Amino acid sequence: MDALDLARWQFGVTTVYHFLFVPLTIGLGIFVAGLQTAWHRTGKEQYLTLTKFFGKLFLINFAMGVVTGIVQEFQFGMNWSEYSVFVGDVFGAPLAMEALLAFFMESTFLGLWIFGWDRLPKRAHLACIWAAAVGSNVSAYFILAANAWMKHPVGYEVVDGRARMTDLWAVLTNPTALAQVPHVIGAAFIVAGGFVLAVCGYWMLRTRRTGDGGMWRGAARAALVMTALAGVLVAATGDTSAKLMYEQQPMKLASAEGLERDTAAAPFSLVPGVEIPAVLSFLATNDPGATVQGTEDLQRRFERQFGPGDYRPDQTIVFWSFRVMIVFGLSTVGLSVLGLWLTRRRRPFPAWLSRALLLSLPLPLVAVTAGWLLSEIGRQPWTVAGELLTASSVSPGVSLAEVATSLTLFTLLYGALAVAETVLLTRHVRKGAAERAPLPAAERREPSLMY
Amino acid sequence: MIELWFAVIAFLWTGYFVLEGFDFGVGMLAPLVSRNAAEQRAGLETIGPVWDGNEVWLITAVGAMFAAFPAWYAGLFSTFYLPVVLVLAGLIVRGVGLEWRGKVTNPLWCDLGIVVGSAIPAFLWGAIFASLLFGGVAPALLGGAFTLAVCALHGAVFLALRTTGPVRRRARTVALAAGAVTIPVAVFALSSLGTAPALAAMAALAAATALIWRRREGWAFTATAGAIVLTTLAVFMELRVRPLPGLTLAEAASGPYTLTMLTWIGLITLPFILVYQGWTYWVFRKRIKVPA
Structure with missing residues (x-):
């Protein structure tokens, strides 16, 4: 074990962990915005209830995405200083653009949305959740463009041992990025759809005897549509990615197939x-x-x-993560297509289907994790394909003891937060959309979504 | 172009320290100015809608450093590895604390996270920059003590400005105490810089304390914000030639093409950001009513 190995472990652990929350932020934000739009359009109280219910779950998760994301931006400089010096000229630009074009919008408008229920006109308040949700999706584009450049560097030349950007447009329209962006965003919508389906499945089971699960049925149908559509997108762009891999990353393709x-x-x-x-x-x-x-x-x-x-x-990881990604991802999508068929034209959700929907929470999370392992371990031994080796990317001045300390700290902290987040989400799902009776505006001075 | 981007990064760090400075202060002091759960909640609500947006100034400053001065970015964060790890840990527990405290049955853990997670970065940013300028442990401790005290003062003034009733009254008392601590620390910390903006920052801190004494909360807040602007300016003036020991600004910089592209992007986006962030402060401009 040397500092390089631990730095790789740390990057892997913190990134995979970060990406457990990110897809939910990306997909659930849009879903909540859609619910609020439905409330705005129809005035039906159940859409407001659902907006607040899923909005709360969204916020619990959003916090984790934000705080684990900050670590990512510092980590390149902290642990991978040689990499940062080599790529900064090219790789830094999309990161700066992500902050300027996406993060400001996301965080500012989300703050307005959380606290603005009574202080903003209804229409402006609705626009805030859309702005925040669009911000999340835009951020995905920029970070994925940066990531795609590592696998298929374009629009640059190497001068004095550093990459120099020659064409920003080429970096932003890298074909690898254009295939990867819809693939990852689609996958995020499957994760979010799966999350909503699991929650609705749970509530449809609980309300089966009382018969007041109509609201959950509606939400589940919407999530089924979202998941199935996202599934088509992910499958199509996965195919494009494979074809690009044949041209650009033949070693990854061969390893994924054991050829x-x-x-x-x-x-x-x-x-x-x-x-x-x-x-x-x-x-x-x-x-x-x-x-x-x-x-x-x-x-x-x-x-x-x-x-x-x-x-x-690593042949074993790349080979098996490819299969896990496909099988787990496709089974979620398959479940959603099956669900759409079985519940067509107002047919009720069979109890076994509601039970099966509980699986749609873990399945896509495993799939996206496997997808990242395939994507990034499959890139090894390079950080920038054909230009810079991982072994030459690490910070020379950071000692084994320092990385061991930070890895331990992050692992313990992240572990504790994972437990807290799970408990918190579970408790709020169990509690349900309790504040069902709408309060008159005067009594709603302290909206339920506030701190 | 290199000078311009150095100025942009100084601007982004300044924005970060001014805005997050009072977030840190409020986070540290909220338990101190409240006697019950409702007051505690009201105290934190002063930063509720804005703290996350304020933190993006840091993300942007660091992202812009990465893009415009990769060697500076890489050198700074790998040199101050463990302090930066602790800053990140602080920001993590503070962030989840703020977001989760209204959604848990007992917010004690969240409140602890907010206090600790605000105090650690408030101290360490000063320690990191002081150590960057002067090297060694003693300047780092002094720099950390200075930023911790200034954030406390800045946050206390902000609390006094944004609340009513007993919270506002206590915040003023805390601000006076923070001012009494900050001024001597500032004399030591800023005189080691000795430049005009550093001395002006000292004067601004004294003025802020006097203004809060005279109950001029708005002006006092302007003065603390001014002190932070002047201090950051003084620090970045020192870094202008060599942002890191053994590294010149020109060596650290990205190529002219990248800097030109970044300039266009900044010119297009920054006005919008300033407008909509400003609008947030306008929407939530009313004092937070503390329930009696």
């Missing part, structure tokens, strides 16, 4: 030993006969190009 040698009409491996002929070639190129490069042959070519070294990422 060792350059192979014509390459088969798609379901699990080790079970293969469907020519499907990988077809998925990667639309041509079932095309040759897909294999890890061992790529290794030989990379050694010739970049010098001695191991250019293969």
Whole structure:
């Protein structure tokens, strides 16, 4: 174990943890804005109740996304100073744009929304939640553009050992980013849809005998539509990403498939030993006969190009995370499509379906985590593909003891907060949309969403 | 262009310290100026709608450093590794404390997180910048004590400005006490800088204390904000040639293309940000009524 290994662990742990909350922020923000819009349009009290109920859950989660996100922005400089110096000219710009164009909007308008229930005109208040939710989605675009540049650097030249940006537009329209942005945002909507479905499933089970689950049924139907649509988007952009991977990141593709040698009409491996002929070639190129490069042959070519070294990422993690991502993600989407079919034209939710919907909370969270492992471990041993190795990116002046200290602190803190967040969310879900009776405006001086 | 971006980053840090400075102060002092749960809540509500937006000034300052001066960004945060870790830990517990305290049955843990998570960064930012300028432990402790005291004063004045009744009265008393502590600390801390803005900052802190004595809360707040602006200005004037020991500004900077692009983006976005953040303060301009 040296400082490099621990720094990698720390980045992995803090990033995966951060991304448990981010997708919920991205998707649930829009969902809550949609609920409030429905209330605004129809005036039906149940939409207001749902807005406040899911709004509260959204805020509990939002706090975690924000505070774990701050760590991310400092961590490049703290642990990866060599990386930061090399990429800052290019990589820093989208980060600065993210703060200027997204974070200010998100945080300011969310503050206005939380505290503005009685102080803003209804329409302005509704606009605030939309501005905040759009801000979250815009932030995803910029950070993913920065991330895509690490896998497929464009719009730059290397001068004196540092990347210099030559074309901001190229960085922002990197094809890798354009495929990745809808893929990740779509996945975020699946996570958020799954979350809403699990909550509604729980409440439909609880209200089954009393028969007042109509409100939950409506919310669940909306979430089913959202999840299914997002599923189509994620599948389509996943296909685009695979084709780009064939061109731009052949080592990742080969590792994800366990393909060792350059192979014509390459088969798609379901699990080790079970293969469907020519499907990988077809998925990667639309041509079932095309040759897909294999890890061992790529290794030989990379050694010739970049010098001695191991250019293969961890084969086990990359192979299995790819499968976990697809299976867990698709089963959530499948569940939502099935749910839409079974409850078509006012058919009730069968109890077993409501129970199954509880799974739609953990399934997509596992899928997005696996997706990031595939994406970022599959990029190894590079931080910037073909330009900078992870081993050369770490801060030279930060000692093993320092990283061990911070990793321990973050792990303990994050662990405690995970427990607190789970307890808090569970308690509020259980409590339900209790403040059902709308108070007259005069008594609503202290809105339920306030501190 | 390099000078311009140095000025932009100084501006962003200034905005951060002015705005988050009173958030930290309010966070630290809320339990001190309240005698019951409703008062405590009212105290924190003064920053409720704005603290998260204020914190984005930090995110922007750091993001802009990364983009415009990568070597400065990387050198600063890897050099002050453990203090920065503690700042982040502080910001984490403070953030969740503020967001969660209204949603838990017993907000004790949240309140503890808010106090500790406000005090730690308030102290450490001063320690980090003082250590950057002068090196060594003693200046760091003095710098930390200075920013901690100034945030307390700034926050107490803000509380007095934004509340009514007993909370407002206690906030004024706390502000006077904070002023009495801040002025001698400021004399030591700022005289080591010795420049005109540093001396003016000292005068502004004295003026703030006098103004809060005379119950001129708005002017007192202007004075504490002015003191923070002047102090930040004094610090960044010192950093102008060498933002880090052994690193010149020109060496740290990104290329002209990137700086030009950043300038356009900043010119387009900053006016909007200032307008809508300003609007937030306008919407929530009324004093928070403390229930009797």
